[in-house]
Amino acid sequence: MSTETLDFEEQVALQLAQVREELLNRLRYSNVVHDNKLFALLNEHPESDWVAHLRDYSGPNYKELVDKLERLEATQCQFDLGLFGFCSDCEEPIEDTRLEHDVTVQRCQHCESQLKSRAQ
Ligand SMILES: [Zn+2]
Known part of the structure; x- marks a missing residue:
């Protein structure tokens, strides 16, 4: 690290x-x-x-x-x-790379993409 x-x-x-x-x-x-x-x-x-x-x-x-x-x-x-660092949807740890990009991110990559595909 x-x-x-x-x-x-x-x-x-x-x-x-x-x-x-x-x-x-x-x-x-x-x-x-x-x-x-x-x-x-x-x-x-x-x-x-x-x-x-x-x-x-x-x-x-x-x-x-x-x-x-x-x-x-x-x-x-x-x-x-x-x-901190756990997905608000699935409660799995959020990827470090996502947190490094935006420390306030609330969802893991998987749930975020699910959310986006539902919104379309
Ligand atoms: Zn998730």
């Missing part, structure tokens, strides 16, 4: 910090007063409440970042529960 790469739990913590910082910066320096107010609101609340406030108050421009924040928080929860 390579010692250069962060482990998955460290990656999630790092990405969480990055996404929160990006959200704060965008709200803070936005030209929209509403966004600046939301920035102030978030500062008064614990990070664990941010997704709820952002869902209620942030516009469509922030949706992608908020979605990412929510996925990362859910993934961090899975570490606490000892469920």
